Amino acid sequence: xxxxxxxxxxxxxxxxxxxxxxxxxxxxxxxxxxxxxxxxxxxxxxxxxxxxxxxxxxxxxxxxxxxxxxxxxxxxxxxxxxxxxxxxxxxxxxxxxxxxxxxxxxxxxxxxxxxxxxxxxxxxxxxxxxxxxxxxxxxxxxxxxxxxxxxxxxxxxxxxxxxxxxxxxxxxxxxxxxxxxxxxxxxxxxxxxxxxxxxxxxxxxxxxxxxxxxxxxxxxxxxxxxxxxxxxxxxxxxxxxxxxxxxxxxxxxxxxxxxxxxxxxxxxxxxxxxxxxxxxxxxxxxxxxxxxxxxxxxxxxxxxxxxxx
Amino acid sequence: xxxxxxxxxxxxxxxxxxxxxxxxxxxxxxxxxxxxxxxxxxxxxxxxxxxxxxxxxxxxxxxxxxxxxxxxxxxxxxxxxxxxxxxxxxxxxxxxxxxxxxxxxxxxxxxxxxxxxxxxxxxxxxxxxxxxxxxxxxxxxxxxxxxxxxxxxxxxxxxxxxxxxxxxxxxxxxxxxxxxxxxxxxxxxxxxxxxxxxxxxxxxxxxxxxxxxxxxxxxxxxxxxxxxxxxxxxxxxxxxxxxxx
Numbered sequence: 001x002x003x004x005x006x007x008x009x010x011x012x013x014x015x016x017x018x019x020x021x022x023x024x025x026x027x028x029x030x031x032x033x034x035x036x037x038x039x040x041x042x043x044x045x046x047x048x049x050x051x052x053x054x055x056x057x058x059x060x061x062x063x064x065x066x067x068x069x070x071x072x073x074x075x076x077x078x079x080x081x082x083x084x085x086x087x088x089x090x091x092x093x094x095x096x097x098x099x100x101x102x103x104x105x106x107x108x109x110x111x112x113x114x115x116x117x118x119x120x121x122x123x124x125x126x127x128x129x130x131x132x133x134x135x136x137x138x139x140x141x142x143x144x145x146x147x148x149x150x151x152x153x154x155x156x157x158x159x160x161x162x163x164x165x166x167x168x169x170x171x172x173x174x175x176x177x178x179x180x181x182x183x184x185x186x187x188x189x190x191x192x193x194x195x196x197x198x199x200x201x202x203x204x205x206x207x208x209x210x211x212x213x214x215x216x217x218x219x220x221x222x223x224x225x226x227x228x229x230x231x232x233x234x235x236x237x238x239x240x241x242x243x244x245x246x247x248x249x250x251x252x253x254x255x256x257x258x259x260x261x262x263x264x265x266x267x268x269x270x271x272x273x274x275x276x277x278x279x280x281x282x283x284x285x286x287x288x289x290x291x292x293x294x295x296x297x298x299x300x301x302x303x304x305x306x307x308x309x
Numbered sequence: 310x311x312x313x314x315x316x317x318x319x320x321x322x323x324x325x326x327x328x329x330x331x332x333x334x335x336x337x338x339x340x341x342x343x344x345x346x347x348x349x350x351x352x353x354x355x356x357x358x359x360x361x362x363x364x365x366x367x368x369x370x371x372x373x374x375x376x377x378x379x380x381x382x383x384x385x386x387x388x389x390x391x392x393x394x395x396x397x398x399x400x401x402x403x404x405x406x407x408x409x410x411x412x413x414x415x416x417x418x419x420x421x422x423x424x425x426x427x428x429x430x431x432x433x434x435x436x437x438x439x440x441x442x443x444x445x446x447x448x449x450x451x452x453x454x455x456x457x458x459x460x461x462x463x464x465x466x467x468x469x470x471x472x473x474x475x476x477x478x479x480x481x482x483x484x485x486x487x488x489x490x491x492x493x494x495x496x497x498x499x500x501x502x503x504x505x506x507x508x509x510x511x512x513x514x515x516x517x518x519x520x521x522x523x524x525x526x527x528x529x530x531x532x533x534x535x536x537x538x539x540x541x542x543x544x545x546x547x548x549x550x551x552x553x554x
């Protein structure tokens with residue numbers, strides 16, 4: 001008989017060529033898994049993109065306003081207002097540590113106030129006591145000490161002057177932006193947790209469905225790692241498909257939001273546009289999602305297999 | 310003559326109970342030697358399947374000592390079990406074929422588990438299926454095979470990796486007498502190449518048709534020794550007698 005003879009060339013059974021691709025059914029671990037991952041990744045991309053945009057806007061605004069100081073000459077008498085404004089301007093130009101100083105032209109002020117004060121015939125804007133404004137840029141951040149130093153120079157020559165750091169006006173806005181960033185971070189963490197939980201459930205479900213086969217593979221000498229690799233592979237495929245779909249959907253939403261905010265043109269919307277490093281970070285999210293899903297599947301399967309002999 | 314230190318399996322005062330029930334195996338002691346052919350008989354419920362489960366490492370005993378391939382199997386770390394299991398071919402009573410795999414893939418399973426490349430798998434698996442008369446059913450799923458065909462696939466899977474020990478639980482229960490004899494010849498061929506064969510069966514006619522075979526009989530969880538299988542040296546030198554055509 002030649003069945004077990006050399007001519008049959010039965011290979012040695014202890015080689016380390018991993019041929020475990022067909023130990024368990026190939027395909028997805030469970031039907032909805034790619035969809036679940038796609039939704040998770042899309043939401044994560046949107047949350048992360050929004051967080052990055054807010055951070056960028058906050059940084060840009062903060063850098064813009066960091067050294068900004070506004071001096072208002074608040075007095076109803078136009079002549080006295082002009083005199084004090086000129087005196088304050090002269091005192092500021094003589095002060096150290098200033099990058100630029102300029103008085104905001106009266107016409108520009110009236111233009112700014114026109115939407116609120118009216119522009120129809122009979123609206124006498126000029127009759128209103130609008131404060132004179134002096135825009136100051138410090139060469140360093142407008143700290144309370146520097147503001148106090150400026151006040152000490154200005155108030156003796158312009159008693160009606162009010163001096164404020166521009167950043168302080170937007171402090172509540174920055175606080176809100178910070179809170180939104182934390183919210184985005186919290187959403188991302190929650191989504192990551194939900195992804196892990198979904199993968200864990202899917203892996204356990206798949207383990208239950210294939211328990212009989214797994215026991216057979218064990219009895220034939222299959223190792224836990226071989227079996228785990230099959231599940232990892234299935235989860236990687238599901239994760240890659242879902243991740244890609246989620247990325248496309250998430251980026252689509254971000255682009256649509258960008259278009260919606262673009263007409264605002266200025267303020268926070270302009271600087272909030274994402275840079276290429278931000279897009280790269282967003283593109284990495286599906287990959288991180290796949291790694292997280294695969295790792296979760298592996299640990300879940302290995303933990304379950306350790307319960308078997 | 311086989312030397313005592315070349316034992317392949319040694320049970321010493323082994324007992325097995327499931328949960329808090331009474332023992333299904335009691336004071337089981339025996340030694341299996343390389344190249345011997347053993348039949349295990351006994352009435353239903355005598356403990357044959359439980360003993361086989363201990364033999365193919367699907368179960369740890371409640372007490373006693375088991376040494377396999379020269380190693381203490383009781384304290385064997387879990388991560389070393391696969392290496393030992395690859396040295397044991399098993400024919401399950403209920404076949405336990407993987408339902409989603411074809412006959413070919415089921416037979417190839419032990420080789421794939423062992424990491425053999427696909428290129429080296431095709432030929433021996435096809436030859437093995439030819440031998441058991443299923444050359445034309447390679448792509449059939451177990452659900453489309455008859456009981457006898459499934460049993461032959463299970464046997465082909467058990468012997469494809471040429472194990473050191475073959476454990477078969479009623480391997481001819483679902484095949485006709487001709488196929489039963491053919492499968493026994495297959496086991497004998499494997500046995501002649503040095504594989505220790507343990508066959509659990511009710512079929513007393515089968516036992517007489519394998520020359521030099523040794524008989525162990527289980528009765529209510531205890532082992533009897535009708536042909537001297539449990540003594541060393543065995544009453545009959547199986548390796549010499551089985552070498553005859």
